[in-house]
Amino acid sequence: MTHAAATVDQMRPPYPAERGLDVYNKKLGMWVFLASEVMFFAALIGTYVILRFGAPGEWARPGIVLNIKITAFNTFLLICSSVSMVKAYAAIQDGEPKKMRFWLLMTILGGATFVGIQVYEYIHLVEHGFVPSGVREGSELAELVAKGTLPAATMGLYGSTFFTMTGFHGFHVTCGVISMTYLYLTKALPGKYSQRDYGGIETVGLYWHFVDLVWIILFTIVYLI
């Protein structure tokens, strides 16, 4: 909308207008979107809690099926990428586009590595016999079930909930990585962000922190409990 753009400063709420929430539209839109994402993960995580609480037997003890060490590292990596994201935001706020580009690139690499490690983990799990429907017959994990190290009654639920929650989280991380790469190539590299106009960085940063926040919850309740 050409004439709408003429009266909209990128980092200010629309003008002239009644007072809203004192933030520009893109940022408000992202917060609103994140509220819907909270509900989406609430449905998935809530399902996990409800199924586990009402499960017909013991749940598998932490660390037997899933690799805690690698995932702990992955968690740390995602937290680091959240820090690099906020440092990119601080850099452009201070009017330092070069620094912002560096930290944004670090964030993208951190996120991409996280996804890579998740994919590697998934492949590893499937090879050992852990699949969304539970434990595959004749696999390594099936032997653990037979031995009684893993509870037969709940492995189906374990697989269903694990892959759905972490899978959709991974999907969201991937979308974040793709969005940041797109912004990096089309806006950050050509120098389109400045101290007066960095809304895209702030907005994608909010999304990225949210994705990190969800993982903080998931790591605890899926891997550690």
Next chain:
Amino acid sequence: METAHKRPNYILIWVYLAVLTAAELALAFELPISRNLKLLLLLFLAIWKAALVGLFFMHLKFERWNLRIMAIIPLPLAVIFILAGMSEHIW
């Protein structure tokens, strides 16, 4: 335009997050405490970490109160849903 406020020390927050994560791992695997207590403490630590990210990285601490409310509104709904679902198994 940012409302004028002192920028949080992001590195310090990072350190807090790392320490809390380590605490979680120690709690989950090393400490010999009862299962229920462990569950409660782990949840508490996770929520603390999430709050740090939300308040400082997402700058919620420095936004207007009504934006904070908007960000938080889904949470009680999620809790209501989960508690209702769980209540099916306690009668």
Next chain:
Amino acid sequence: MTTVAATSHPAPAHHDDRSFLRKYVFSTDHKIIGIQFLFVSLFFLLVGGLLAMQMRWQLGFPGKPMPGGGVLPETMAPGGVILPEYYIQLLTMHGTFMVFFAIMPLLVGVYANFLIPLKIGTHDMAFPRINMWSFWSFFAAGVVMLSSLFVPDGAARAGWTMYAPLSARHDLSGASFGQELWSVSIILVGLSSILGSLNYITTVINNRAPGMTWFRLPLSVWSLFITAILGLLALPVLSGAAIMLLFDQIIGTHFFDPAAGGQALLWQHLFWFFGHPEVYILILPAMGMVSDIIANGSRKPIFGYHSMVFAIVAIAFLGWIVWGHHMFVSGMNPTLGSSFMVSTLVIAVPSAVKTFNWMGTMWRGNIKFTVPMLNAIAFVAMFVIGGLSGIFMAATPVDMQIHDTYFIVAHLHYVLFGGSLFALFAAIPYWYPKMFGRMMSERWGKVHFWLTFIFYNCTFFPMHITGMGGEMRRLYDPNQYTFLQPYQPIRVFISISAFLLFATQIIFFVNFWWSLKRGKPSGLNPWQDNGLEWTLPSPAPHGNWERVPTVYRGPYEFSSPQVPEDYLPQTRKLPSDREPAAASAARH
């Protein structure tokens, strides 16, 4: 900032050089997107109606070949005689199409898109391109759902509520691909709704014109705003549930599979946690638009504007904690059930407040019985009936008797047809001039109204009676039970009324299409209303205003002593009016 007085020359439409494709197909203009939703949703309303007609044929004339039934495959209706397997597809898809592809998009997709920027005084939505994606994902969802009717094993058939494990297990339901397509389509509908909601919420919060304070917003905008919040928070839960159902269907997960520790009731909790806010999504915009129309038709301010707003907020708030009243007979925790009974009884109160306020608005008003006004008044009456039957259901012991009977079917059709659809029959002719520059035929609108009103009540009122008598819903052959056989004459009466009701809608459709090109040109403000949209040309130009208007008062200043006319537009500046407080830019 210019003021746009109601009688001055309208702002000239600026030069618009977009291609046909960009202007009418892949448009980012909220008005075009609203009209796109209108055409597509009216089509799906027809589809839903046709499915219902087939159901009524089976119930009224069981075992007889249906006229035109020869086109149906032998596996569904050999010789035109409907089979049970086909009947349950009909009822499932009737509900699905009507809820997700007709009523919801007609109320929200059309009117949130069309009205919000016009009524709050801005050029377009906050995110015009996301708006376009919202429409096209809806369209894609519709194509997927429609295609599910034509796959070899047939469409989904576990009721529009898609209860698991029936819906998850192909060996139990008999459907396979059709069931999966339902899940995929619902995920797309959820996406469309969420994208739309985020636009509506951001736009109403941030893009109101100077002077358009929260308590000067028309109730149509308030209700669409609150509805958007409901949709934003409820649809993701449905999407999550549909994803889990799809996974149970195709990759062997066990969310709803009791044999592997899953929980059938979990589906119900997830579905209704979405489902109850959904029904408020289906009624609140109707209530909001009816408020605008009734105030206009009575030439009086809305009675109790602030309490109307608080009632909308209260309904939305309470709507989150009543969902279990759909599950009273499911075997859920009885203590939990009791809490739902209490909250459900409480939620009747704000709706009652609204009803009394509508009546207060009309009381001693200078009522003009135009087509929109007639339909709006019918809305109030029919909604009251639907609401009253709801009170019966809120009481758990009563619901134990009437759950899954035709009493429920009567209730839901009184609120969804008597309520939402009558509100649409009011809203469509009301805002038609602003969409298309022409009026729909007032005479044929009245014929349509009266015939619809009569046949509608003949169709749905008797269902209260048969439901109380125990006639179950989703039942292919009620006559297999001797206690239901005496109701067959009523079933025939209902079916014939339904056929006449459906036929009457032809009048509406013809009126709609014919008036597009041949209707009376409307001028700027045919209803002499106060809203901002009526200061623009009909149809409204791309970009709406050259400059954002200034607002001086609320939208319901009818019969104001300040002016000789019986209406006083929001943007008209009187000598006694002050300019609004400095707009947002000055704060930074």
